[in-house]
Amino acid sequence: MRYSSIYQLFILFVLILPMKMLAGERIVILGSSTAEGAGVKVPENSWACRYAQYLKSVDKGYEIINLAKGGYTTFAIMPLGTPAYDTGTHVLAVDSLRNIDKALSYSPDIIIINMPTNDVSNGIPLSVQLSNFRTIIDKARSKNVKVWITTSQPHNFGEKYTPPYTESHRPDASKQKFRNQFKLLSDEILKQYGDYAIDFYTGLVSEDSCGFIKPIYDSGDGVHLNDEAHAVLFERVKNKIGLD
Template sequence: MPDNHAHNKPVSPELIRRYLAGELDDKAMHALEKQALDDPFLAAALEGYTAHEPDQSAHLADLQNRLEQRVNREKGKVRLLYYRWASAAAILLVLGLSFLWINHLELTRQKDIAKVTTTESTAPNIQDSTAALPPAAGEPASGKQAAASSGSTAVAKKPAPAAGTPPPALAGAPAKKDAVQPPNALLPEKSEKEAGEAAAIVQATPGLRATTAPRAARTMRTDTVAALQDNAGQYQGYYNNSNAAARADDVRKRVMVAKERTPEEKLKATTLLAPAARNVVVLGSSTAEGVGPKSKDSTWVSLLRKYLQEKNPQATVTNLAKGGFTSYRILPDDVHTPFLKPDPDREHNITKALALHPDVIIINMPSNDITAGYSLKEYQRNLDAVMEAARRQHVTCYITTTQPRNTDADKRKELLQMRDYIIRRYPNSYIDCWEGLSTPDGSIIPKYNSGDGVHLNGLGHQLMFERIKAKIN
């Protein structure tokens, strides 16, 4: 049986919509209607589309509007919940700070009370001492004063200490020539009459030391109170002055001994005071290996070795640098490098350096990674891995910045970017080997160029040495 639908063209929903909306021309409408007569499925589709409006944009807009309203309500609930939590956190913060502040005030008050209590327990009772003073001329004596005056005659008189006598606790100590005398030694002597009056007051006031300045009987009451308050301070001052004099005498003796040393003893003392032996290991490429200067003694590594060994003959500088090295070659042994990238050199990498138990490691990788075509990310990742390996072993590790090089502009720009990264990444460990060696465009300043546009000459290595020395010191 022949298939009547074999030659029917597929009808899209868009064509049906245009037909129902009257947007097709007569010929197209006739062709669609004729096809619907032969195709019952198309006829059913037309009938179904006819039952609904061809343009549903109004319904879609309504659905979108209702959806936005619902989402806004949810956002409002979330925002309200956030404000509630923020308010609660702020209240807790204020309460916590208030508690800390109140606690601080309470501790301060207790300390002040302790200080006052200590002062009161140290000083004699001023009120009782003042009550024991004799009345001034022409004033009647009170009952308490009369009793104190009569009772004082029955007490054995204790001789007043002479001017300049140290406290009793120091009486048996040998006198020092430079010791500072107590404050009473500086006061003028009294007349016999005034001395007798002062002695009577001291006898009537237990714990009160005699004052040696001439005073009238009326003014001695105020002076006696002040003397009571200064009593404890004079003992402390005497001890402090005695200790200061002893320390000064000890320093003078040490200076005299140092002056009397022989040249051999002075050399031995200098060696003992020198810093501990330094074991420095250098990782790097051709610059650290010594390429550039005309003499090997002019390389920065040789200059550093000479400098350290002059200070301490036991110091060592081990140079593991190799010409042509990139940062991949100094990675730790256990690092797996990407495909087609060089593997770590086990005799010249960070693992080998740490095996030498160094005090300091210096990394000098000036420019080979950039000229080899490695990305900045690779360069940075490799140097970070090396620095981290040293950090895990608690070994001080310094890293030089990149150095200028006479190459194309794009590579010079990358060298400058890498220099900035090292400075930012290691602010306390970097050694600047760019500033003062580079022209504004990143090339080597001619007076520091060894002639190949890649390596620094002896002057350049001298400048590097000075900066590395400053960092190590």
């Protein structure tokens, strides 16, 4: 190869490399109310919007597509053809506009799954929820898409958090059973997915082992997280998902 040809290839490489570096990545979010932004005073304060703003500040080539919808369970984001799930009071079915197939149709580089509490709230066993996560994640990874999954988050289940609890003032036993599942679910997600799991539970939960939302992070309804909590979640997403 002549020197001029080598020089031309070098110039081409130098021109193309910055274009590749500025291309950014496409990230799709699958989730429910937390990812949609419930609980914050203004939408821009949700963890998803904060993350999108952060990415744009790093590189305008980054793109986030948020398919999250309040109230959704893992069955809503399962692959097309998944049988509907009957909870006994209502039927949970796949939403073809917000599920894993729709997410993959955007040819994403990364998918973030944030389904923290609705499965438990609908009485879906943890084993079923974890199985659904595996199905969704395996499908994405089969397409060479990286997936990060958040843990559960604390939930008050209609009880007012008034610590400390004593022998004469205990949480409702039936509701406490549900709250305990969020800790078990979070631990299992962290165990199974390791570096690809994002902790949305630790530090946001009360320190008395009762599983309530810390008052400083409660939006006021005992279910959704406030602006301060979403700022914490954003930092955890940003720190966990490294930018290429």
